[in-house]
Amino acid sequence: MSSENENKALINEIIELLNNPDFESPEVILLLGSSGAGKSSLVNTLYGVLTGRYYAIAKQGSGETQSVTLDLLRYENCGVKLHRITDKNKRQKMSAVLSKLPHILDCAGLGDENTPEMREIIELLVGGYIRPGTCMDAVVQEQTRRGTGNMKEMFKPQPAWKVSKIVFLQGCIDVIPGNMIQGLNEVLMMYDPVTLVRKYPCQVFVLVTKYDLVKESDVHSVSTSEGKFINNEKFEQKKQEIAKAFCSVGSTKYNMLPWINLTDDVEFTESTIPTKALKFLKKIVEPGTPKMPAPTFREKLEDFVYQMYHEIRRESLHQIHQHNVSFVQIVGFFMVVFLGIIWLLRRDPEI
Ligand SMILES: Nc1nc2c(ncn2[C@@H]2O[C@H](COP(=O)(O)OP(=O)(O)OP(=O)(O)O)[C@@H](O)[C@H]2O)c(=O)[nH]1
Numbered sequence: 445m446s447s448e449n450e451n452k453a454l455i456n457e458i459i460e461l462l463n464n465p466d467f468e469s470p471e472v473i474l475l476l477g478s479s480g481a482g483k484s485s486l487v488n489t490l491y492g493v494l495t496g497r498y499y500a501i502a503k504q505g506s507g508e509t510q511s512v513t514l515d516l517l518r519y520e521n522c523g524v525k526l527h528r529i530t531d532k533n534k535r536q537k538m539s540a541v542l543s544k545l546p547h548i549l550d551c552a553g554l555g556d557e558n559t560p561e562m563r564e565i566i567e568l569l570v571g572g573y574i575r576p577g578t579c580m581d582a583v584v585q586e587q588t589r590r591g592t593g594n595m596k597e598m599f600k601p602q603p604a605w606k607v608s609k610i611v612f613l614q615g616c617i618d619v620i621p622g623n624m625i626q627g628l629n630e631v632l633m634m635y636d637p638v639t640l641v642r643k644y645p646c647q648v649f650v651l652v653t654k655y656d657l658v659k660e661s662d663v664h665s666v667s668t669s670e671g672k673f674i675n676n677e678k679f680e681q682k683k684q685e686i687a688k689a690f691c692s693v694g695s696t697k698y699n700m701l702p703w704i705n706l707t708d709d710v711e712f713t714e715s716t717i718p719t720k721a722l723k724f725l726k727k728i729v730e731p732g733t734p735k736m737p738a739p740t741f742r743e744k745l746e747d748f749v750y751q752m753y754h755e756i757r758r759e760s761l762h763q764i765h766q767h768n769v770s771f772v773q774i775v776g777f778f779m780v781v782f783l784g785i786i787w788l789l790r791r792d793p794e795i
């Protein structure tokens with residue numbers, strides 16, 4: 445199949461997936477990784493592939509790697525607007541599903557640390573606490589002023605901002621930020637102490653970027669006047685290292701892809717980038733693990749009350765056994781607790 449036909453088939457498959465009756469809401473994808481890993485370039489790549497024209501809608505670094513994204517930016521439906529799609533047929537096909545394309549969150553590259561401060565920032569990002577457009581430097585300053593652990597008081601989380609999938613970007617020639625990955629893993633492993641339900645059930649994808657810098661050669665890593673290259677063996681080693689760093693959140697080989705971004709230097713008409721990008725987009729919109737509804741306040745309260753009941757019952761039996769309290773005292777206490785619970789549950793039946 446020619447690459448043009450393969451791309452058309454992929455677009456059709458993506459449209460079909462988005463049109464499925466079980467489609468609920470667009471995915472919210474958070475891009476994470478070190479500064480210069482290629483997060484903003486990925487936004488531009490997906491935009492270019494979907495519209496058929498490459499524009500740098502997300503400001504990306506050029507020349508020497510530098511931190512350019514400073515705010516939390518949200519690209520609604522991959523930043524695509526219907527009138528931007530160049531091909532008329534594609535525009536017609538996409539019109540019904542445009543609003544179902546994923547939303548992408550791009551933010552400043554995080555430092556390689558696993559501190560309570562960093563984990564709180566990751567939690568705020570993943571939990572949908574930070575409003576798109578927020579200056580991330582200001583968030584860090586506010587965190588210093590208020591003290592770590594108090595930032596959730598500042599932002600009201602929005603369900604529409606809550607992240608459903610994380611795409612971690614790692615340049616194949618760059619150092620793996622092991623501490624940051626560990627911090628991310630710890631946040632993703634967090635669970636509600638009452639219900640034991642995972643707080644942030646996000647699927648993680650890893651893109652190993654700058655794959656165009658992998659060259660066949662005898663040496664492991666070469667620096668030339670045009671830049672730095674590595675060979676295939678070194679690339680495979682890097683992939684294994686990344687897989688190991690993510691193994692606790694179950695990121696398998698299936699979720700890790702070698703990746704080349706469209707940049708000012710890479711023309712997408714000459715390459716296989718569109719096919720790879722469409723395959724990735726298909727993977728992102730595929731129904732993965734079924735989404736579990738988050739427990740409501742009422743369900744949490746019921747679980748809490750149930751656990752308390754058994755705790756008190758166990759303790760009471762122990763006290764009776766020790767002859768410390770009488771049966772009548774215990775029954776009286778239970779009556780008070782029971783009436784309190786009834787009052788709590790009836791207070792606001794809408795919750
Ligand atoms: N060769 C090559 N260069 C890439 C690739 N992806 C990104 N780059 C380059 O890497 C540099 C950094 O890219 P960005 O997309 O700005 O990186 P970022 O992750 O958004 O960085 P911050 O905004 O600082 O967090 C730019 O010069 C890009 O052109 C790739 O796949 N191959």
Ligand SMILES: [Mg+2]
Pocket residue numbers: 483484485503504505512513550551552
């Ligand atoms: Mg950026």
